[in-house]
Amino acid sequence: MEPLYSVFFKCPECYHQIEQQAKAIDNAIAAFYEESVPRPVANSILGNTVYCPNCGDRFTVAIDTNAATVPLFLRK
Numbered sequence: 001m002e003p004l005y006s007v008f009f010k011c012p013e014c015y016h017q018i019e020q021q022a023k024a025i026d027n028a029i030a031a032f033y034e035e036s037v038p039r040p041v042a043n044s045i046l047g048n049t050v051y052c053p054n055c056g057d058r059f060t061v062a063i064d065t066n067a068a069t070v071p072l073f074l075r076k
């Protein structure tokens, strides 16, 4: 069986927690919250349609390019 990661989102309509599965990049079991998803995991679910089982709405997984903070580093 293929290992999967869990990525948890909060429904923007009803705040229900929604789990989206992502292809694992190693054999570890891992879970992430939408605020901090490793880039390879994020890339693997970008554009996916997510269904909220509570309110029945559908959403598309997107990167927040207007995020107030972004990771920086010093490259030599």
Ligand SMILES: [Zn+2]
Residues within 6 Å of the ligand: 011, 012, 013, 014, 015, 016, 052, 053, 054, 055, 056, 057
């Ligand atoms: Zn909902």
